[in-house]
Amino acid sequence: MIRIVTLSEFPPDVVDFVSRRLHAAYGMGSELEGEGEIPSSALDDEQSAYDAVKALEEMDDDVALYADDKILYLTSEPLTAPEGPMGRGPVDGYAQYGAGKAIATSHGLADKGVPLEVGLAKRAAHYVGHLWDLHHCYDPRCAMHPGWSPGFAAYPEVALCLFCREKSERKIKLGST
């Protein structure tokens, strides 16, 4: 089950759309679990964005999780991530690979010209995919394609390519045992 927790206000139809798309992409139940807040301690040094890694680690929630449950946090706040070898790049979410928590933001979707619900659902599917160890995909139509690539806006469908879908199905089957 994918449990969605909203950290900002989203119209109910947007959350509903995201939930349906996740269900269609992974064939798994998906439901709105409730609302929460990003811990203020996760604000970065410039106080302009939230450190996604810290936010997930320090999130205080009462969501009951079972064996193969995943939590997806949705926010509209800007996110950042620790600097890597390539410096800082665009961050629209973060996922603990192969673990249980992911966060996706709707921040910056308007600049890309993608409708809120579609963009958020695509990002949600992307980060939930990382929770099942899916890597980035070169197919621009796949939800696992990097979100900063032009493919994100050019192919607004929320779907996985054949390879990613089969891999996620294998992982989900393994997880449920």
Next chain:
Amino acid sequence: MATKTQDPVIGDGSLHVGDRVVYPNQGICRITGVEIKQIAGQNWEVVTLSREEDGATVMVPKAKVMGIGLRKVADVAAIDRVFDELANPNTDPQLDWKVRHRENADRMTGGGLFGTVEVLKGLHALSRVRPLPPKERELYDNARHLLVGEIAAAMNIPLHVAEDNLDYALWPPEGMTRKGRPLPPATLGPPSPARASGLDDDLGFEDDELGGAAEAAPAAAPAAAEDAEDADEEEEKPAPAPAAKKAAPEKEKPKPAHRPQAGSAKKAKPSHAPARKAAPARPAAKKPAAKHTARKAAPAKRPAAKVKGKAKGKR
């Protein structure tokens, strides 16, 4: 029966118990000890490793530790060179599938960091020209998985940050630079194989869109890839029926600019159902006809072999 030895010398002496190492094709492991195991009546000194990803235990005969390519996790300087290499855009993909397969297999079994980078970069470059066949797609994913794991371990950063950084080099976003040099921003790649070869149902596209995709397909495949074609025809299996497809009846329309997806679940079913039933007969009916028009003197054996290949792929 197993006994543990204290402070053993492993390999050329550079490895110690507790070290994080890279096992070729397996990923990051930690050396947990050296044990003497009795196997088939003989005493074998084996190095035991624990794979960090899932905790699986790997045992390697001590004498073979260096031979299999076990090595320490790369240092930060090596990772820096990896990113220099990844950010360097001039890579010509190897188009001869036999050479490519041999080279990539050698690099992966060798277990070297730069070998893995070359595999990833080569396949990435190829994927920009034409879609990868399933086996190479898997290899691409494996190489990516190993590289992401090693970057994360070497730099002590989360896996997700490691993968994002790797792709900042492969698919540079706007304004990305590497050591002060601006990187050309990523462009949209060629259309995916799924649409061109009739495997549209994996992304839920409707049949009526195939016309345009089929037209676009020849443009995506370069003329230079003739050698690879035969091999890929054998390698590429037809898509199995999507399991997730049955899920979620979708009522709402997502309103995409040029490709409405809504209703695909409803509409696709009737259109795909007969196609699936007729699937075994399709290659037999279609392929020889295509061959016949293309090459009149083609031997009679050839279409039969194609049909066989396709049927094999279906299983």
